[in-house]
Amino acid sequence: xxxxxxxxxxxxxxxxxxxxxxxxxxxxxxxxxxxxxxxxxxxxxxxxxxxxxxxxxxxxxxxxxxxxxxxxxxxxxxxxxxxxxxxxxxxxxxxxxxxxxxxxxxxxxxxxxxxxxxxxxxxxxxxxxxxxxxxxxxxxxxxxxxxxxxxxxxxxxxxxxxxxxxxxxxxxxxxxxxxxxxxxxxxxxxxxxxxxxxxxxxxxxxxxxxxxxxxxxxxxxxxxxxxx
Numbered sequence: 253x254x255x256x257x258x259x260x261x262x263x264x265x266x267x268x269x270x271x272x273x274x275x276x277x278x279x280x281x282x283x284x285x286x287x288x289x290x291x292x293x294x295x296x297x298x299x300x301x302x303x304x305x306x307x308x309x310x311x312x313x314x315x316x317x318x319x320x321x322x323x324x325x326x327x328x329x330x331x332x333x334x335x336x337x338x339x340x341x342x343x344x345x346x347x348x349x350x351x352x353x354x355x356x357x358x359x360x361x362x363x364x365x366x367x368x369x370x371x372x373x374x375x376x377x378x379x380x381x382x383x384x385x386x387x388x389x390x391x392x393x394x395x396x397x398x399x400x401x402x403x404x405x406x407x408x409x410x411x412x413x414x415x416x417x418x419x420x421x422x423x424x425x426x427x428x429x430x431x432x433x434x435x436x437x438x439x440x441x442x443x444x445x446x447x448x449x450x451x452x453x454x455x456x457x458x459x460x461x462x463x464x465x466x467x468x469x470x471x472x473x474x475x476x477x478x479x480x
Contacts, residue, residue, distance in 0.1 A: 257324025259342075259419040259452040260286040260309060262477075266317035267304050278304050280475030281318065286420065286452045291443065293463035294456040295480065296472040302456045303424060305472065309454060310343055310422050311335045323419065340369055344413035344451070346423040346442075350405040352397040358384060358408045359393040365415045376415075383411035386445050403434040410442050414449055421446055421453040428458065435459070 267279040278301040286292060296302050307313040308320055311327050320327045322338055330338070352361050362380035367373060384393045387407040397405050406426065413421060426442060427435035439462050446453050455466065463469050469480045 258285050258287055261321040264318035265308060265315045267315050277475060282477045284477045286454055288452055289450050291446060291453045291466045293466040293469040294454055295463045295469055300472040306422050306424050310345060311339050341416055342419050344418035344421045346410055346413045346426045348425040348428040350409035352405055352408055354397055357394050357396055361408055362411045362415050365412060369416050379415060383414055387411055387441050402430055403438050406438050418451060421451045423455040425456055
């Protein structure tokens with residue numbers, strides 16, 4: 253992976269879906285470059301393709317046209333195994349719902365992706381505790397998800413997404429399932445931790461106040477990405 257290349261670049265990306273009514277174009281030549289350490293807000297109405305864009309950026313789907321480049325390499329030219337390796341080691345995901353494993357503690361949820369990637373248990377736990385501490389959860393690391401509040405669960409999910417030192421963080425409404433006060437606190441900690449880690453982030457949100465705290469705001473219009 254080239255260090256000089258942007259962490260993430262979408263070039264003229266197209267994506268359509270087949271429906272009973274015919275072909276539904278969602279993305280029609282979307283372009284986006286995410287620079288190192290940059291946090292970009294993606295603000296657009298529901299149904300305009302935000303989740304599709306994030307799935308393509310995260311290599312969960314293949315575009316019908318155009319290219320998704322990660323670290324300067326066209327992901328469309330990679331094998332499934334190579335794409336999986338990139339998702340595991342280069343891209344972190346945060347969703348609206350935390351999807352934590354109920355039978356594991358907060359620290360274990362954060363350590364597990366590292367161990368799957370080949371890290372040893374002591375190093376994985378140390379990294380997990382450091383991230384949880386950065387997110388204000390030092391005293392909650394041994395708790396099961398069911399013993400944590402909604403905001404605490406989402407902070408564990410953020411720590412898990414950052415566990416393998418990704419270059420890219422993709423988040424789909426990461427505070428959308430929280431009340432306004434909790435969302436503001438969690439989002440502030442998310443931004444601070446992402447900036448501290450030097451990660452490039454693309455964060456979809458409906459909240460204009462949260463979007464305004466990021467470095468840049470873009471939206472989707474007629475299947476293309478435009479600045480706001």
